[in-house]
Amino acid sequence: MAFTDTVGEIFYGGDYNPDQWSEEIWQEDMRLMKAAGVNMVSIGMWAWAHIQPKEDVWNWTFMDKIMNMFAEHGIYVDLATPTAAQPNWLSKKYPEILPVMADGMRMSYGSRQTFCPTSEKLLGFNAEITRRIVERYKDHPTLAAWHIGNEYSHLVILCHCESCESIFRTWLKAKYKNLDGVNEAWGTVFWSNTYGEWDEIISPKITAHQNNPCHLLDYKRFTSDAYLASFQNEADICREITPDIPITTNYLYEFNNLDYFKWSQQIDFVAVSSFPDTKPGEHIGKPPFSHAKMRGLKRGEPFVILEQAANNVNWRDANNNKKPGIMRLWSYQGLAHGSDGLCFFQWRASLKGAEKFHSAMLPHAGADTRIHKEIKQLGAELPKIKEIIGSRVHSKIAILFDYESWWALDNKPGTTTFLEYNNQVQKFFLALHEMNIPCDIVFATDPELSFKDYDILIAPAMYIIQPGVANKIKAFVKKGGSFLTNFSSGMVDETEAVFEGGYPGPLRDLLGFWVEEFESILEGVDNSVKLSNKLGGKKESYPATIWADILRLETAKSIGKWTKDFYKGKTCLTENKFGKGKAYYIGTDLGVEFNKTILAKLCKDHKIKPLLKTPKNVEAAVRTKGKKEWLFVMNHNFKATKVTLPKAGLIDIITGKKMSKIITLKALDTVILKEKIKKTKKK
Ligand code: GAL
Numbered sequence: 251m252a253f254t255d256t257v258g259e260i261f262y263g264g265d266y267n268p269d270q271w272s273e274e275i276w277q278e279d280m281r282l283m284k285a286a287g288v289n290m291v292s293i294g295m296w297a298w299a300h301i302q303p304k305e306d307v308w309n310w311t312f313m314d315k316i317m318n319m320f321a322e323h324g325i326y327v328d329l330a331t332p333t334a335a336q337p338n339w340l341s342k343k344y345p346e347i348l349p350v351m352a353d354g355m356r357m358s359y360g361s362r363q364t365f366c367p368t369s370e371k372l373l374g375f376n377a378e379i380t381r382r383i384v385e386r387y388k389d390h391p392t393l394a395a396w397h398i399g400n401e402y403s404h405l406v407i408l409c410h411c412e413s414c415e416s417i418f419r420t421w422l423k424a425k426y427k428n429l430d431g432v433n434e435a436w437g438t439v440f441w442s443n444t445y446g447e448w449d450e451i452i453s454p455k456i457t458a459h460q461n462n463p464c465h466l467l468d469y470k471r472f473t474s475d476a477y478l479a480s481f482q483n484e485a486d487i488c489r490e491i492t493p494d495i496p497i498t499t500n501y502l503y504e505f506n507n508l509d510y511f512k513w514s515q516q517i518d519f520v521a522v523s524s525f526p527d528t529k530p531g532e533h534i535g536k537p538p539f540s541h542a543k544m545r546g547l548k549r550g551e552p553f554v555i556l557e558q559a560a561n562n563v564n565w566r567d568a569n570n571n572k573k574p575g576i577m578r579l580w581s582y583q584g585l586a587h588g589s590d591g592l593c594f595f596q597w598r599a600s601l602k603g604a605e606k607f608h609s610a611m612l613p614h615a616g617a618d619t620r621i622h623k624e625i626k627q628l629g630a631e632l633p634k635i636k637e638i639i640g641s642r643v644h645s646k647i648a649i650l651f652d653y654e655s656w657w658a659l660d661n662k663p664g665t666t667t668f669l670e671y672n673n674q675v676q677k678f679f680l681a682l683h684e685m686n687i688p689c690d691i692v693f694a695t696d697p698e699l700s701f702k703d704y705d706i707l708i709a710p711a712m713y714i715i716q717p718g719v720a721n722k723i724k725a726f727v728k729k730g731g732s733f734l735t736n737f738s739s740g741m742v743d744e745t746e747a748v749f750e751g752g753y754p755g756p757l758r759d760l761l762g763f764w765v766e767e768f769e770s771i772l773e774g775v776d777n778s779v780k781l782s783n784k785l786g787g788k789k790e791s792y793p794a795t796i797w798a799d800i801l802r803l804e805t806a807k808s809i810g811k812w813t814k815d816f817y818k819g820k821t822c823l824t825e826n827k828f829g830k831g832k833a834y835y836i837g838t839d840l841g842v843e844f845n846k847t848i849l850a851k852l853c854k855d856h857k858i859k860p861l862l863k864t865p866k867n868v869e870a871a872v873r874t875k876g877k878k879e880w881l882f883v884m885n886h887n888f889k890a891t892k893v894t895l896p897k898a899g900l901i902d903i904i905t906g907k908k909m910s911k912i913i914t915l916k917a918l919d920t921v922i923l924k925e926k927i928k929k930t931k932k933k
Contacts, residue, residue: 252324253519253554254639256426256830257289257326258636259289259632259633260585260590260591260635260639261290261554261556261590261591261593262289262591262722263288263290264290264292264593264595264596265291265295265593265594266279266292266293266597266598267596268316269297270598270600270603273315279612280319280323282459286611286629287623287626287629287633288325288611288629290324290326290591290593291320291325291327291328291330291597292328292329292593294313294329294330294331294383295317295334295400296332297330298332298335299335299338299755300312301313301379302338302379303382313387317329317387317393318343319524321390321684325392326392327390327392327393328396328556329383329387329393329395329397330397331376331379331383331396331397331398331399333376333399334362334363334399334401336365336372336375338359340372340375342359344369345364346373346411346413347365347727348364349364349406349409349410349411351468352408352453352454352558354410354455357406363401363404363406364406364409364595365406366413366414367403367409367414367477367479367480368409368411368413368414368479368480369411373480373483373518373688377483377487378486381487381491382902384396384487384488384492385491388491388492393495395495395497395519395817396488396497397498397499397556398481398497398499399481400499401499401500402477402478402481402508403508404505404506404507407473407507408453409451409473410454410455414476415451415453417476418472421475422468422472423448429445429447431716432451433445435468435545435745436462436464436465436468436745437462438462440462441462450758460501460664461661463658463663463746464746465660465748466657466661467654469656470507470654471509474507474512475511475512478508478516481499481513485517486729493656497518498556498900499517500522500523500557501520501521504540504672506656506657508653509653510543511653511693511695511696512695513547519551519553519554520545520551520554521553521554521555521556522540522544522553522554522557523556523595524540524541524559525546526540526560527566528572528576528615529570533824534583534683534867534869535683536676536680537587537880538587539675539680541583542587542649542679542689543691545642546691546692547693549642549696549698550588550642550690551642552588552590552640553588553589553590554590554591555581555589555592555593556591557593557595558577558581558584558592558593559594559595560572560610560613560621561577561613562607564607564608565608571609573918574918575624577624577625578624578627578628579884579885579886579918579919579920581707582882582884582920582922583869584868585635586873586922587871588639588640588643590638591636592632594625595610597610597611598612599614606717611625612625631904634903635922637870638875640875641873641878641880642873642875643872643873643874644688644872644874645687645688646703646704646705646858647688647705647707647849648677648690648692648706648707648856649690649691649692649707649709649710650694650707650708650723652716653693654694654695654714654716654744655694655713655714656671658713658714658742658746659711659738663742665738665768665797668770668797671711674738675710678845683861684842685849685850686860686861686863686869686870686871687853688871688933689708689794690704694712694714698906699718699722701731704731705731706731706856706858707723707734707850708734708735708849709728710735711736711737711738711739711842714742714744714746715739715755717743717744720740720756720757723757724828724829726831727828728828728829728830729830730831732833732855733831733832733833733834734833734834735757735833735834735835736835736837736839737796737797737799737837737838737839738797740753740757740761743755751764752764754835758804759828760828760833761806761824761827762804762805762806762826762833763802763803763806763826764801764802764804765800765801766800768799771794771795771797776793777793777798777813779791779838780811781823782811785807785847785848787844787850791813792843793840794812794822794838794840795839796839797839798837799822799838800812800820800837801821801822801837805823805827806824806826807826808821809823809825809834810822811823823835823837824837834852849909862883862895863885864883864893865892866887867891868883868884868885868893869884870882870884878924881923881924883895883918884920885917886913886918888917891914891915891917891918892912893912894911894912895910895911895912897911898910900924901923901925902922903922903923904919904920908926909921909923
C-alpha cells in the first residue's frame, strides 16, 4: 500500500495548530481550507500541554472536536504525537529530562524540543501519551498517517547529561565488547587518554584542546541512534495498534545530525521540512540536491515535502519574501524531483509566540492576499496532475553519500576548515543539474548498497571508506563503470584511523596512484591546474581552491598538472583503467564549471544525454511510472523564456494544452508534459 493511498491525492495542506484558535475560527478554517484545495493537515505536534494540562488531567475535547470536524469536511489528518515539546509542569517536576550542553550546563525549559533523548522518565511519558492518542484515534476515518515528534535533534544536537553518558557506555560495550576495543579504536594512547574503567568514559565535553576524533564520531553515531530509539519508543506503539497506518517524522533540509539513511529504514515514508534560502542568486539546483537525498533515503521511493514556506520564514537574519510565482515554481520543482506532497508550515499565521512573523498559507491579512491566492491556485492545479503520484525519478548516475564522512569532516580533523563535505558533494550534483542530467544519491552505509543501475558513480570527499564499499566500487568499475572521486577521499577507516602507505588507502589500486603530500590552499593563494587535453571542454586550465594533492602515479595517467608552487608540473588529475571501466581523481577543488566538463565527458563515454537542452535557468526533470513519462520544464527566469521541446504535440497536464515544439514559458512558469493519449474510436 502506498502512503498516499488513503488520501488519493498529492498531499496538500499544512501544519495546523487549532489550540491557538477559537472554534469559530476552526469553522472558517474548514471553509477556507476546502476552498484552497487542502486535503491533509498535520496537527497535534505542539498540543501536549492542552491534552495533558497536569500529570493526572487529560483533556480530549478539543482533539475530538477538531478530528471530527476534519472528517466531516473530507480533510485527512497526519496526526502528530506531541512529544517534541513537553509541558512545563513535566520539565519543572523532572528537571533531569532537560538536556545538558557541552559546557555541562543544563538547558532551561521555555521554548520547545528541549529534552534529552535518553531520559527514561521522559520516554515513559512519551509512551503514555502516544498510547492514549493512538488508542483514541486508531479507527478515526480521517487518520491518514502518524507523525512522530518533530525534526528530531534540530535544536539539541548533542546532550551531555549523565543518562546519555551511561547509555553511551552501554552502546560502546555493544560495539567494542571491552575497554581494550574502545582504547584501540579511538587511539587513546595519544595524549595519555587511555581509559582504565568504563565510568571514566564521558561525553566529549568542552575540554582544553581538541577532543579525540573517534570519540566525537562515536558520540554522533550514538546520538543519532539515541534519537532513533526515542522515535521508535513511540513508533512501535503506533505499529502495534495500527499496523496499516503509515508512520513518518519530518526531517530537516540539509541537516546532518542524524543518520537519515539509518532512520529511513524505520519509517514508512520520508517527509522533509524544505526551507531553501530565498537569497537572490542562489543556485536553482540546491533544492533538487536535497530532494535527491530525500528520495534516495528509501532507495528511490517518493517522499513528501511536509513543510515549506508560503512566503518568508522568521529565523534567518533577514527574511525576504518568495517573489510572486516562486512558491508555485519551487513546489513543482519538489514534485519534479520525487515529492508526492506539498505541505506548509503553517496553515494560519499565528498572532502570538515566536513564529508570529513566519508566513503561512493564510496570512495575518486574511484570504484576500497575494499569498493566499497563490495557495489557492496551486491547490486547484494539483488534482489535475495527480497521475504522477507514485512515479519515480530515474538516473544512470549516482553520488555516493556518507553521513559519517560529513560528521568526521565537520569535526575538523586537522586538514582544512574550508573543506565542507556537503558543499563538495553539492558541487558535483549542481554540475549535472545545470546540464539537466538527473542524479541519484545512494548511501555508503546501506547494507544493500549496489551500483547495478548506474553507469557513473561519484564519491566526493569520501574521507571515510566504509567497510566493504571499496570492493563494491571496484566491482562496479571492473564491469565497465566510471568512477569519479576527489581530494580528501580514502584517508581513514570507520574508526578514523589513517590508511598507511598513502591515501587513497583501499582505493589505491583502483585509482592507480598514492598521495605523497597534501596542503590547504590558503585564501588569496593563486594556483591552477592545466589539463593535458581539454576533456571536451573549452578551457585549458581551471583555478584551484581549498586543497592541493601531490600525487605519485602508479598505473594512472596524468590528465592535469599543477601550474605553480613547488609542485608545479606534478599531477593533480588522473585517469586509470581498471577492468572494463575507468576511475578518475581530482586532487583539488576546480569548481562547478570544471565538474561540468569532466562529467560531460563521462556522460559522453556512456552515451548519457541531457533530458532536454534548455536556456540558462530553465530546468528539466522527468518522472516515470511503467511506460508513462512526465517531463517537467520549469522556468526559473524572471522573464518569459523560449524552450525547444523534444517534439510538437505534447500535452501540459496542468492546463490540458497541446504544446508546439517551441514554446514560450512565462516567467517562473512550469509545464508538465506527457504524450497525447490517442483516443480509440468507439465502434
Ligand atoms: C520547522 C518546524 C516548524 C516551524 C518551521 C518554521 O522546522 O518543524 O514547527 O518551526 O520550521 O520554519
